[in-house]
Amino acid sequence: MSPAGTGGALLVAERASLVVDGATLLPETSVAIDAGECIALLGSNGAGKTTLLRLLSGRVRPSGGRVLLRGRPVEEREAATRRAMAMLIEPPALYPDLTISDHLALVTALWDDAGPVEDALARFELVALRDRFPHELSSGQRQLAHLALVFARPAEVLLLDEPEQRLDTDRRGLLAEAILEARERGTAVACASHDPELVERIADRRVRVGE
Numbered sequence: 001m002s003p004a005g006t007g008g009a010l011l012v013a014e015r016a017s018l019v020v021d022g023a024t025l026l027p028e029t030s031v032a033i034d035a036g037e038c039i040a041l042l043g044s045n046g047a048g049k050t051t052l053l054r055l056l057s058g059r060v061r062p063s064g065g066r067v068l069l070r071g072r073p074v075e076e077r078e079a080a081t082r083r084a085m086a087m088l089i090e091p092p093a094l095y096p097d098l099t100i101s102d103h104l105a106l107v108t109a110l111w112d113d114a115g116p117v118e119d120a121l122a123r124f125e126l127v128a129l130r131d132r133f134p135h136e137l138s139s140g141q142r143q144l145a146h147l148a149l150v151f152a153r154p155a156e157v158l159l160l161d162e163p164e165q166r167l168d169t170d171r172r173g174l175l176a177e178a179i180l181e182a183r184e185r186g187t188a189v190a191c192a193s194h195d196p197e198l199v200e201r202i203a204d205r206r207v208r209v210g211e
């Protein structure tokens with residue numbers, strides 16, 4: 001058993017912290033997420049939720065403690081880690097000259113386990129917008145496009161930073177369904193959110209960050 005009592009979980013942060021130039025971005029934090037479990041990360045603005053998600057993704061190394069995926073230090077550069085994880089932390093730029101369905105077709109081409117483009121469009125009600133370019137979308141519709149890209153393939157781990165941003169109530173419902181579906185398939189989910197209703201629907205456990 002690890003010191004934090006987290007042995008065996010799919011994704012584990014063991015007393016992970018991040019200090020940059022003397023500033024504490026994340027105090028020592030331990031969290032363990034099992035396959036098929038959804039953890040909601042709660043905390044006030046600046047508490048460290050995004051920082052924790054970055055550490056869990058392996059994109060940023062903790063300055064103290066460690067992050068383990070299946071018992072091994074998480075390293076974003078490893079192909080196996082990239083394959084295991086899907087995430088929406090900072091939304092990546094969309095290509096201005098590609099339509100929404102072009103973007104999804106790229107994901108399908110890159111990942112052999114991705115589902116059909118049609119399914120990804122339908123999941124977030126983007127079928128009617130499939131031929132639009134990013135600049136022809138509202139900010140909420142762009143957020144839906146980002147979500148469609150993230151959910152287009154199954155992943156062992158799903159990391160989401162305030163995925164409800166800019167979505168109306170009905171679309172937040174679609175998001176909750178997509179997260180619950182992933183959880184049922186066995187995905188380990190960490191989701192930072194300021195939406196109590198979304199958290200109530202999706203979370204097995206709540207972790208308060210920064211305290």
Ligand SMILES: Nc1ncnc2c1ncn2[C@@H]1O[C@H](COP(=O)(O)OP(=O)(O)OP(=O)(O)O)[C@@H](O)[C@H]1O
Binds near residue numbers: 023045046049
């Ligand atoms: N690049 C940076 N350099 C220095 N400090 C930073 C940097 N990025 C974030 N911080 C600080 O790190 C702390 C944690 O920020 P983080 O973005 O993880 O918070 P959060 O919980 O996600 O907040 P929010 O709910 O506002 O999104 C904050 O105090 C923030 O000011």
